[in-house]
Amino acid sequence: MVYRPASQGRCVVLVRHGETEWSRAARHTSVTDVELTDAGREQARRIGAELVGHPFAHVFSSPRRRARETAALAGFAAPTVLPELAEWDYGPAEGLTTREISERVGHPWRVWTARPPDPVPAEDVADVGRRADAVIARLHEAGGDAVVFAHAHLLRILAARWIGVPPGDGALLALSTGTISELGYEHDAPVLCRWNLEV
Numbered sequence: 342m343v344y345r346p347a348s349q350g351r352c353v354v355l356v357r358h359g360e361t362e363w364s365r366a367a368r369h370t371s372v373t374d375v376e377l378t379d380a381g382r383e384q385a386r387r388i389g390a391e392l393v394g395h396p397f398a399h400v401f402s403s404p405r406r407r408a409r410e411t412a413a414l415a416g417f418a419a420p421t422v423l424p425e426l427a428e429w430d431y432g433p434a435e436g437l438t439t440r441e442i443s444e445r446v447g448h449p450w451r452v453w454t455a456r457p458p459d460p461v462p463a464e465d466v467a468d469v470g471r472r473a474d475a476v477i478a479r480l481h482e483a484g485g486d487a488v489v490f491a492h493a494h495l496l497r498i499l500a501a502r503w504i505g506v507p508p509g510d511g512a513l514l515a516l517s518t519g520t521i522s523e524l525g526y527e528h529d530a531p532v533l534c535r536w537n538l539e540v
Contacts, residue, residue, distance in 0.1 A: 343394035346486065347534035348525020353480055353503075354392065354488040355496045355522040358403075358411040359384035364518050367438045369431040369452065370492075374406045381407070382414055384519025384540075389415035391521060391540040398485025401476075403427050403492060411519075412490040420490060423479065425472040428492035432463035452494070453512045466498065470508025473499040493518075500524060503531050 346352035359381025363370040377385065393416060402412045402420035404427055412420045434442060434452060437460075442450040446459045455461050476499060480487055489496070497511030503524045516522070516537050523535040 344392045346395075346525060347523055348527075348532075350526035350529065351484070352486050352534065353524040354397075354486075355500065355524065356388055356411065356415070356488060356490045357493055357496055357516050357518055357520050357522075358405075358407040358490060359388075359414075360518040361407050363436070364493075367440075368436050369434045369438070370407075371428040371431045371435055373435060377407055377410050377414075381411070381519060385411040385414035387540045388519065388521060389417075392416070392488065395486065397488045399480075399483045399487040400490075401426060401479075401487060402490040403495070405492070408490045408492065415490075417488065417490070423476060425475045425479075426489065426491040426495060427472075429469045429494040429498075430463040433460040434462055451512075453509055466509045466511075469495060469498050470502055473502045473508065477502060496522070500533055500536070504533055505531065 359377045361375040361377055361381055363375050400417045400420040401423050402408050404422050404424055439450060442460055450459055452462055453466055493516045497514045497516055498508045500514055501508055501511040514536065521538045521540055525532060525534040
């Protein structure tokens with residue numbers, strides 16, 4: 342099978358890394374370099390089987406192990422590593438679940454809207470949005486179809502910025518581990534072609 346883009350022009354395929362122990366437990370994972378579970382490795386292989394044969398001009402990855410491992414198992418052993426593709430830096434929320442933080446602070450907590458005195462990420466959504474914009478500029482400059490291996494929050498924000506909406510609108514785009522999404526064009530306008538496809 343050869344991957345067939347839905348886009349009418351160039352496409353950017355987004356891959357969220359395979360399952361880790363922390364993603365399975367819904368723990369915020371940014372700088373902690375966890376490895377894939379066996380299930381996550383199998384997800385990566387299935388992604389490779391889905392994408393095999395498409396002539397991607399560029400392959401980009403987050404520097405984190407879970408993204409690079411997913412890329413390698415999918416058949417992309419030497420991606421260009423972009424620091425801007427690292428996951429949102431959660432600061433004091435690292436390793437904790439949203440439920441745990443909400444119980445500690447006594448009200449519903451969300452990384453998207455966190456404010457003092459509650460745990461506040463080391464980056465806010467605008468910071469991550471600027472990193473996403475830098476990646477999009479790199480994608481436009483590179484030309485040709487590309488595949489990007491990265492993380493849930495970063496990819497959600499990247500998709501939001503691709504279609505020209507505020508980075509916080511990425512909160513509306515749920516994204517599971519080991520999935521494929523596609524950014525592209527319709528009549529030269531940037532669009533979201535596919536989202537959160539399990540393979």
